[in-house]
Amino acid sequence: MMTIMPIVQLILLSNAASNEIKEVNIVIVDRDQSESSRLLNRKIIANDRFNLVAIPFSSSTAKDYLQANKADIVLEIPNDFERKYVRGERPKLQMLVNAINGQNATVGSGYLNTIIGTFNAEIIPNTLRTTPATAQFTVASRNWYNPELNYKHFMAPGILAELTALLTIVLSAMNVVRERELGTIEQINVTPIKKWQFIIGKLVPFLCVGMILLTVGILVSKLLFDIPIRGNIGLIFGYAVFNLIAVLGLGLLISNFADTQQQAIFVAFFFIMIFVLMCGLFTPIESMPKWAQYLTIPNPLAHIISVSRKVLMKGSGFWDIRWEIIYTILLAIVFNALAIWSYKKQT
Amino acid sequence: MPAIVVDHIHKSYGDVIALNDLSFTVEDGELFGLIGPDGAGKSTLFRILTTLLLADSGTAYVVGHHVVEAYKAIRKKVGYMPGRFSLYQDLSVEENLSFFATIFGTTIRENYDLVKDIYVQLEPFKTRPAGKLSGGMKQKLALCCALIHKPEVLFLDEPTTGVDAVSRVEFWDMLKKLKQKGIAILVSTPYMDEATRCDRIALIQKGKILSLDSPDEMVANFGKPLYAVKTPQIYQALMVLRNAGFTHSALPFGECIHLTTNLSLNASEIRDYMEQKGIAVEEVQPIDASVEDIFLNLSQTAESQRQ
Incomplete structure (x- = not known):
């Protein structure tokens, strides 16, 4: 047990946690529909780092993709692209980058710039020989949602969510087992108290602690880092209640199975490590292998980080975070049902 | 019920x-x-x-x-x-x-x-x-x-x-x-x-x-005569008493030895027997059994039956 857990972590995390950006979702608005614009499109799609999500006709549709988190980059080719280019007028491409995840934004736009640069340098002069060699186009790039690529804005909500989950899981994991160690559970078990009453009694105080920590944490982040609060803050708190219940349920589940506090802490840390490194805070979930992306579904930390970033930085509403809410409620039900079921008053 | x-x-x-x-x-x-x-x-x-x-x-x-x-x-x-x-x-x-x-x-x-x-x-x-x-x-x-x-x-x-x-x-x-x-x-x-x-x-x-x-x-049903034997040489006295023919059990009990016998003896007979074997005896007197005597006797009997 002692050695298996770190080995599992080693295998899981080395595979899933990397700084490499493997997949950049791109939406291209081609207003030009010319030979050279299509050439540029093909060049981008041919690169396997890019995943073409859609080729809409209007830029507002493209921005919807960005808002819905389906696209990382929107590339807009203006309608006079080829004409201006042939005339040697230096046409401008527009690039909108979803910069909530600063790393994804920088690396993704870097890839794109390189491709466009190559396109500039090689392909156009070769295919359109009439063009003067000096004529090149420029890229106007804008980072959305986090315009200055402020790392703190991007990290602070995530770290706060992580710390809250960490505290609550440790508190709850230590709790039932502590009663077992002290012997107080012996006295409780002979009383007519129901299992679910016992678990709720354990849950509520820690839920309050978690909510207080979250409130203080958001205040501090606002004061110290001036994090943006674009969405409805109530939505975050409402969601956090479910999230904390899910995390606490897992903690209590661990506690029910542990014989000593040491065991409980050890197992809790196993989960914390995996949750933290696979929650999208350090490695964007989109860059993980597919199997690892599925593994983030039962990870409550991944959901709360996603929600806090979406709501705080992007101003997302209820509908935009519906999947996080659904998954979290399911997790809360599953973990707590297991915690109630595994709490045995009899041996 | x-x-x-x-x-x-x-x-x-x-x-x-x-x-x-x-x-x-x-x-x-x-x-x-x-x-x-x-x-x-x-x-x-x-x-x-x-x-x-x-x-x-x-x-x-x-x-x-x-x-x-x-x-x-x-x-x-x-x-x-x-x-x-x-x-x-x-x-x-x-x-x-x-x-x-x-x-x-x-x-x-x-x-x-x-x-x-x-x-x-x-x-x-x-x-x-x-x-x-x-x-x-x-x-x-x-x-x-x-x-x-x-x-x-x-x-x-x-x-x-x-x-x-x-x-x-x-x-x-x-x-x-x-x-x-x-x-x-x-x-x-x-x-x-x-x-x-x-x-x-x-x-x-x-x-x-x-x-x-x-x-x-x-206590009433203890059934066997019980004596408290006081001696400065507890260990030697125990060895002597346990080898004596009349002894049912001899157990250390604080600063005394509690002796139960199979035969009905009087205190002076026990004293004489021990002194013959070279044990200094301070006092021998018949006593009533306590729960502890009963327990030790029973557990000893149970132990020897098991062996």
């Missing part, structure tokens, strides 16, 4: 047999003592009767309810004081009591008359955390908490272990009063001198009952 019925209960942990085919009953309003050393299986029996542990075989009933099938009904009607202090150490005296009252769906006020005698002693410390109480006070609080829901049967697992002599006497006085209120009490203790305060006792060792009777009957 009696308050507690134990019928051929058997429980083992792996190779270790904790309870070996145990049977007895406790009547309503009876103070029943389980007397035995550590590891005799007392706590295991308590945990089975309080529905915390399942027996391997055999059945048991508490207040007429089967301990496995009707465990929920039992939990409402019994008070249990585990061997280890099991109240919340960081809650105050008063908080602990009202917490347990609430869990049982009652209030301190409702059953105050039952715990009053004990609680008045705790009252001066009612805001003190339970963990900071003295050993005797802790046990009194635990008894209060076990009583607050007016149980019909009380299970007390070594309530006087680690408690000073004065508090122990007080504690037994309280049990006597509770008994008079019709509560059946099953109490365990490793202290043989406390046995006389019970209505009936069961001497148990290694999961088996050696003897079960009222303490007076047990």
Whole structure:
């Protein structure tokens, strides 16, 4: 047990946690529909780092993709692209980058710039020989949602969510087992108290602690880092209640199975490590292998980080975070049902 | 039906047999003592009767309810004081009591008359955390908490272990009063001198009952002459006596040797025999058996039968 857990972590995390950006979702608005614009499109799609999500006709549709988190980059080719280019007028491409995840934004736009640069340098002069060699186009790039690529804005909500989950899981994991160690559970078990009453009694105080920590944490982040609060803050708190219940349920589940506090802490840390490194805070979930992306579904930390970033930085509403809410409620039900079921008053 | 019925209960942990085919009953309003050393299986029996542990075989009933099938009904009607202090150490005296009252769906006020005698002693410390109480006070609080829901049967697992002599006497006085209120009490203790305060006792060792009777009957039925032999050479005297033909058993007992004989001898005969063998004897006198004598004799007999 002692050695298996770190080995599992080693295998899981080395595979899933990397700084490499493997997949950049791109939406291209081609207003030009010319030979050279299509050439540029093909060049981008041919690169396997890019995943073409859609080729809409209007830029507002493209921005919807960005808002819905389906696209990382929107590339807009203006309608006079080829004409201006042939005339040697230096046409401008527009690039909108979803910069909530600063790393994804920088690396993704870097890839794109390189491709466009190559396109500039090689392909156009070769295919359109009439063009003067000096004529090149420029890229106007804008980072959305986090315009200055402020790392703190991007990290602070995530770290706060992580710390809250960490505290609550440790508190709850230590709790039932502590009663077992002290012997107080012996006295409780002979009383007519129901299992679910016992678990709720354990849950509520820690839920309050978690909510207080979250409130203080958001205040501090606002004061110290001036994090943006674009969405409805109530939505975050409402969601956090479910999230904390899910995390606490897992903690209590661990506690029910542990014989000593040491065991409980050890197992809790196993989960914390995996949750933290696979929650999208350090490695964007989109860059993980597919199997690892599925593994983030039962990870409550991944959901709360996603929600806090979406709501705080992007101003997302209820509908935009519906999947996080659904998954979290399911997790809360599953973990707590297991915690109630595994709490045995009899041996 | 009696308050507690134990019928051929058997429980083992792996190779270790904790309870070996145990049977007895406790009547309503009876103070029943389980007397035995550590590891005799007392706590295991308590945990089975309080529905915390399942027996391997055999059945048991508490207040007429089967301990496995009707465990929920039992939990409402019994008070249990585990061997280890099991109240919340960081809650105050008063908080602990009202917490347990609430869990049982009652209030301190409702059953105050039952715990009053004990609680008045705790009252001066009612805001003190339970963990900071003295050993005797802790046990009194635990008894209060076990009583607050007016149980019909009380299970007390070594309530006087680690408690000073004065508090122990007080504690037994309280049990006597509770008994008079019709509560059946099953109490365990490793202290043989406390046995006389019970209505009936069961001497148990290694999961088996050696003897079960009222303490007076047990003493009266001891049956063998018993002598206290006082000598400065305890070890040598033991060797000599154990090899003597008349000896049934010779056991060290504080600064004396308690000797039981198969024959009826008088004290001077024993003294003469020992002095012949070169042992200095200060005193030999016939005495009445105590529960401890009975226990040691029985356990020795049981031991030699096993071998």
